[in-house]
Structure formats: C-alpha cells, structure tokens
Amino acid sequence: MxxxxxxxxxxxxxxxxxxxxxxxDILEYEGYQVxxxxxxxxxxxHLKETRPSPNLIILDLLMPVMxxxxxxxxxxxxxxxxxxxxxxxxxxxATAGIDAAGVLRKPVxxxxxxxxVARYCD
Amino acid sequence: MPIKQNLEAELKARDEFFSLVAHELRNPLNALHxxxxxxxxxxxxxxxxxxxxxxxxxxxxxxxxSRLAKLVDDMLDxxxxxxxxxxxxxxxxxxxxxxxxxxxxxxxPENPPINxxxxxxxxxxxxxxxxxxxxxxxxxxxxxxxxxxxxxxRLEAAGANFRLEVQDHGKGIAEADQERIFERFxxxxxxxxxxxxxxxxxxxxxxARALHGDLRVQSxxxxxxxxxxxxxxxxxxxxxxxxx
Numbered sequence: 542m543x544x545x546x547x548x549x550x551x552x553x554x555x556x557x558x559x560x561x562x563x564x565x566d567i568l569e570y571e572g573y574q575v576x577x578x579x580x581x582x583x584x585x586x587h588l589k590e591t592r593p594s595p596n597l598i599i600l601d602l603l604m605p606v607m608x609x610x611x612x613x614x615x616x617x618x619x620x621x622x623x624x625x626x627x628x629x630x631x632x633x634x635a636t637a638g639i640d641a642a643g644v645l646r647k648p649v650x651x652x653x654x655x656x657x658v659a660r661y662c663d
Numbered sequence: 664m665p666i667k668q669n670l671e672a673e674l675k676a677r678d679e680f681f682s683l684v685a686h687e688l689r690n691p692l693n694a695l696h697x698x699x700x701x702x703x704x705x706x707x708x709x710x711x712x713x714x715x716x717x718x719x720x721x722x723x724x725x726x727x728x729s730r731l732a733k734l735v736d737d738m739l740d741x742x743x744x745x746x747x748x749x750x751x752x753x754x755x756x757x758x759x760x761x762x763x764x765x766x767x768x769x770x771x772p773e774n775p776p777i778n779x780x781x782x783x784x785x786x787x788x789x790x791x792x793x794x795x796x797x798x799x800x801x802x803x804x805x806x807x808x809x810x811x812x813x814x815x816x817r818l819e820a821a822g823a824n825f826r827l828e829v830q831d832h833g834k835g836i837a838e839a840d841q842e843r844i845f846e847r848f849x850x851x852x853x854x855x856x857x858x859x860x861x862x863x864x865x866x867x868x869x870x871a872r873a874l875h876g877d878l879r880v881q882s883x884x885x886x887x888x889x890x891x892x893x894x895x896x897x898x899x900x901x902x903x904x905x906x907x
Contacts, residue, residue: 557693557694559691559723559726559727559730560690560693562694562698562723563694563697563698563723566697566698567697570701570704579811603686605808605810606808606810606833606834632689646689647689647690647692647693648689649696649697651704
C-alpha cells in the first residue's frame with residue numbers, strides 16, 4: 542500500500558533488520574522504490590549488477606562483513622557509483638572521517654529523514 | 664598500579680561502558696521508533712493499512728521491545744557479575760532439546776541455514792536458562808558475522824563435559840583480537856568494526872566459567888570462526904541448587 546506522492550529509487554544498507562524493514566515501509570508508503578542490502582559488500586555487489594542506479598543510498602556505518610567506511614571508499618573508487626549521494630544513518634556519535642551528503646543519528650527524526658530523501662529523489 | 668591511575672582506568676572503563684550501552688540501545692530504539700512512526704503516518708493517511716499489515720507491524724514493534732528487554736537483562740547480568748551477585752539455577756535437563764528450541768527461535772527464511780548436529784538426547788546437570796542464553800548468543804553472532812553462509816551447530820558429549828560448537832564461515836577474527844572480543848569494555852573502533860562488540864560474549868564467558876566450564880574461539884582470517892563452549896555434564900554446583 543502506498544501514499545504514492547514521491548518517485549525515485551533508494552538503496553537502504555543496514556544490518557539491523559528491524560530498522561531496515563521499518564524504514565523501507567515508510568519510504569515505500571511515500572512512493573519510493575526501495576532496495577535493500579545488509580552490509581557494504583552486498584550493497585556494492587547490488588550496485589554493480591543493477592541499472593538504473595538508485596537516486597540515493599541510505600547507509601549505516603557499523604555493519605559486519607563490510608562497514609560503512611569501507612563501503613564509501615570502495616564506492617568512490619568506481620566513477621559511476623561515486624555519483625550516487627549517500628545519507629548516513631547511524632547509532633554512533635563518532636562519524637568523523639565519513640564523507641557523505643548528510644548524517645542522521647538513530648533514532649531518526651522521520652520528518653527530517655523524508656525531507657532529506659525528497660531533496661535527492663524528487 | 665597507583666590508586667589514582669587505578670581510579671582513572673576504572674572511570675575510563677565506566678565511560679566506555681556507558682558509550683557502548685547507549686549505542687546498543689539506539690538500534691532497537693530506532694527500529695521501534697520507525698515502526699511506530701510508520702504506523703502513525705499510515706493511520707493518518709487516507710488509505711489506512713490492511714489488518715494483516717497492521718498486525719505484522721505491531722509484531723515488529725513487539726520484537727524490538729523484546730530486544731530492548733534482552734539488552735536490559737544483559738546489562739543487569741554485567742552488573743551482577745561485576746558485583747559478585749550472580750546466581751545459577753542448576754537442574755537436570757536435556758541439552759539437545761534446549762538447543763533445538765534455541766535454534767528454532769533463530770530459524771528464519773531470511774537468515775542463512777543453521778545445520779544442527781546433535782545427539783537425540785543429552786541429559787546434563789547445568790543451568791538450563793543460561794545454557795540457552797549462551798547458545799542463542801553464539802548462534803546469533805554466527806548468523807550476523809557469517810557472511811550469509813550456513814552456520815554449523817554441533818552438540819556432543821566430551822568425557823565428563825558436554826561441548827557446543829558454533830561455526831561460521833565469515834571473514835574470521837585476527838589472532839590479536841581473539842581474546843579482545845571477550846572483554847567487557849570493547850571500544851567501538853570504526854577502523855576495525857569487524858571486531859564483535861557488545862556484552863554478550865563477555866557475559867557468556869563469565870557464565871561458562873561460573874559453571875566451571877569455558878568459552879573460547881578458534882578462528883582464521885578468511886576461514887570463519889568456531890566458538891567452543893564446554894561445560895561439565897554433572898555440575899559440582901548441583902548439590903547447592905545455586906551458586907554465586
């Protein structure tokens with residue numbers, strides 16, 4: 542079921558399944574197409590295999606297998622993938638060293654999140 | 664170590680503990696917050712959720728409340744263990760059946776498969792709740808860090824002991840970190856976040872040792888990790904009914 546007011550594709554990268562499902566529900570309800578990955582490595586593989594690329598990546602930082610920092614480094618090495626803006630959503634305060642279009646702290650303010658997402662997708 | 668330095672180290676450890684706890688709480692809080700926010704938005708919209716969608720989201724919220732409750736329990740365990748006020752309830756039970764139940768709770772189509780190898784029955788004298796808690800922690804870790812590959816869980820008798828082995832096929836743990844993962848106050852280090860953090864492994868090892876057993880890890884980078892929990896089949900604590 543969708544409220545259908547928005548367009549655009551978003552890749553959500555988070556190992557916390559509860560957060561991923563809840564965030565995906567909200568975004569889908571707003572009309573966005575949502576793709577999911579549970580860590581940086583899955584996200585990279587997905588991005589390399591899928592076209593068109595998402596309008597935005599919502600990225601957690603602390604994840605097993607490949608964390609958000611390493612994902613960003615690897616993403617920026619690929620000129621095509623480097624163009625996709627990244628919004629970091631994290632539970633930790635120490636986000637120094639992460640290069641992203643924006644950083645939001647968990648628990649996320651949904652209105653702020655949706656305003657930020659709309660800026661990159663609509 | 665001089666008293667002042669000792670105090671400073673204690674205070675630093677306490678601060679790191681609070682920082683760790685705050686981080687651990689934020690994830691389920693975030694999931695709960697998003698689930699409730701989603702419900703509220705849908706309810707205020709012109710097209711409310713179908714009853715099955717509503718039920719699924721309420722279930723999800725309930726799962727997050729359980730996660731928060733478990734974290735609070737872990738914190739209480741840390742406090743009790745640190746203060747030497749930790750009780751065990753020794754009873755006779757079937758460790759194979761208890762393990763089966765724990766695996767059943769973690770079986771999920773979205774998780775990698777769990778290959779369970781166990782005797783049909785393995786009667787032991789131990790703390791049933793604590794054994795289930797340790798098994799669940801180890802299997803949940805193997806799922807989280809196992810690179811989505813199958814997890815193998817083996818339960819067997821080993822002389823006077825019984826042994827639980829939980830094997831993942833993730834990226835493994837560097838030798839230098841293999842003891843560190845059992846520490847109580849592991850700092851969050853972005854540059855090395857492959858290292859497990861949290862309270863679960865510290866609590867599990869402390870409980871294993873209180874039961875006169877042990878918990879250790881064997882791991883190789885690139886080849887995954889095997890956590891080995893070994894406990895006495897017949898507890899020397901049994902006659903006490905409980906132990907501190």
